[in-house]
């Protein structure tokens with residue numbers, strides 16, 4: 001599939017964060033299979049540090065598969081295979097000497113359906129990832145970390161008096177922000193979000209979108225969304241994926257969000273972002 005780089009935006013976006021803070025992710029010629037079925041063909045994409053990159057496109061074109069490849073979740077699926085490279089600040093995420101848990105700690109994931117541990121307290125939900133990744137912190141540091149992560153996830157004021165209540169007792173939107181706080185506690189450089197608002201009402205969706213914009217100064221974000229208004233609101237850059245019968249998914253066009261919506265170069269991008277298909 002030929003790929004168009006849309007560079008029509010008038011505003012130049014920074015490629016690295018001010019101060020050179022890390023977190024730049026790059027996919028190089030990534031292909032993916034489920035058994036014999038090839039679902040992605042040589043996808044290359046830069047996801048710059050300190051920006052939100054949206055992956056958009058119709059159902060089944062491989063967006064979630066691509067996202068799972070970025071933090072090595074794809075390899076857990078029986079029969080799944082992949083080719084190509086994923087680089088985090090230039091270092092191969094799939095290098096043989098790199099531990100899987102290290103890749104996951106640096107590149108966190110928030111799923112479509114909020115998945116806190118329902119019987120575990122709000123407090124313990126936030127720190128759950130620390131135990132899983134073997135990070136040890138003192139009790140007082142833990143208290144500070146819980147407050148910091150809940151604040152960053154935009155939830156602290158709502159739960160500061162309910163830290164010992166079960167995570168499952170929160171609303172859907174609060175549960176999703178709790179999951180974001182849990183991801184932040186292991187201090188990832190990148191946060192992947194797979195349709196994080198699709199199970200939420202419009203108010204909770206807005207709140208998560210605000211959280212995304214607040215977080216991006218310190219965590220690179222890659223988000224899959226079907227909601228074009230959401231892609232336009234939250235992302236700095238967009239990549240439009242497409243597959244067709246017998247043809248694996250690939251990127252048709254990518255570029256700064258204003259250009260992708262305002263002056264798409266490929267007619268298929270224009271049709272999709274203007275809601276004419278998908």
Ligand SMILES: Nc1ncnc2c1ncn2[C@@H]1O[C@H](COP(=O)(O)OP(=O)(O)OP(=O)(O)O)[C@@H](O)[C@H]1O
Nearest residue numbers: 034037039057058059060061062063064065066077
């Ligand atoms: N676990 C799996 N086993 C086999 N095939 C799969 C699996 N997961 C996804 N696929 C196939 O891979 C292709 C890409 O699916 P994927 O979920 O990545 O697309 P998507 O663009 O994220 O779709 P959606 O927007 O509906 O979530 C589809 O043809 C799908 O049927």
